[in-house]
Amino acid sequence: MLRCCNRLVAPTTGRVCFRGDDVAGLDPLRLRRRVGMVFQRPTPFPGTVLDNLRVATPALDGAAAIDALACAELDESFLNRPATELSGGEAQRVCLARTLVTGPEVLLLDEPTSSLDDQATHALERMVRAQADGGVPVVWVSHDAEQVRRLADHVVRVVAGRIETAPQP
Amino acid sequence: MSADIGWAGMAISLVLVVVAIVLSWWRRLSLERSLAWSATRALAQLLAVGAVLDLILEPGTSLGWAWLWVVGMVGVAAAVVAWRSRGVPGIVGLALAAFAAAVSVSLGVLFGLGIFELESRTLIPLAGLTIGNSMAATILVAGRVYEELRDKRDEVEARLALGQPSNDAARPYLRAALRTALVPQIEQTKAVGLVALPGAMTGLLLAGVEPLDAVRVQAAVMFLVLGAVATTTVVVGLGVTKRLFTPDHRLVALDRPAEG
Secondary structure (H helix, E strand, O other), X not given: OHHHHOOOOOOOOOOOEEOOEEHHHXXXXXXXXXXXXXXXXXXXXXXXXXXXXXXXXXXXOHHHHHHHHHHOOOOHHHOOOEHHHOOHHHHHHHHHHHHHOOOOOEEEEEXXXXXXXXXXXXXXXXXHHHHHHOOOOEEEEOOOHHHHHHHOOOOEEEEOOEEEEOOOO | OOOOOHHHHHHHHOHXXXXXXXXXXXXXXXXXXXXXXHHHHHHHHHHHHHHHHHHHOOOOOOHHHHHHHHHHHHHHHHHHHHHHOOOOOOHHHHHHHHHHHHHHHHHHHHHHOOOOOOOHHHHHHHHHXXXXXXXXXXXXXXXXXXXXXXXXXXXXXXXXXXXXXXHHHHHHHHHHHHHHHHHHHHHHHHOOOOOOOOHXXXXXXXOOOOHHHHHHHHHHHHHHHHHHHHHHHHHHHHHHHHHOEOOOOOEOOOOOOOOO
């Protein structure tokens, strides 16, 4: 479902609207920068963490890169570390920072903590909560009811492919 | 020394096939029938080709027949690549385009710049070298591009999700596939003459040509092969990549292609 929101998948029926516009009519490349996405499994690219950030924004300068890492609670010593040698939690935080450097208007997260330990999970939840508190709407998909209770302002429950709006936490 | 070994010489050389069959029987490899069949089939194919070439290369025969032969070679090579790369979308057209491009570029340089004189006797073997030596690398690159994009789908989609166009998102994986296909050819070129004398040179030496004359021909052939392999792999690599993405920069569903 999230992939339909940034046009990585085209819906077979129905339509997805973003701020009133059918996404099928929007430029997919611009849409994907406006609607950032973090995936279930960390997907660091080969190269350093800075190289990863520059995949998202090639002209990114050092100061902006350090700011992006700070949003993911990583210090600047990470910039020159090989991204593929990071722990799962660190790699997922780099993926979050990489998405944030595109300046997204909305964040989509597809079970981003499913492969992380408790400590890394809580760290990522804290970072994303900070983004939401800062005014970036976040759509977080989770199978973890406890996590939903901890994090969500609004809950939409999908059961057997149908949407049921559950009471708010 | 004469390269004309006669029919008797050819028949006697079959002793070497018998040696292979005896070794297979001795070591219980169960390859005796395969060895006999492959040798028989190769001999029949060569005799058939030789008979047709005898007609085409006869003085006075139109050069058009040689070009027709080249078109046939391109078609057969494309069919082989398509068969070995089943499941890769659009591979027939891409392989045809790749071999046609390689033949055009290679023969354009060799004949257009006067390195060889354009006649049936040069056209057919040079086109054959171009196409024959490019086939393995072309099959390899088609499969590798497909597998790279399929196996690294998460990474590719993460790149797309950052707003990268499909060309940019696929570039690291296309580069890896092209390097895999080209490096063996480069290594072979570097080792030429050190390990074994290459085919064209060996043929010329057996035919009694002076070694330095044979070397010049071999060098031209080697460069021809290098250029042809680069051309076919790039055409097929770019073409397969393009077909694996939609116009709105989505990676299409990729299954495991059939093994060749």
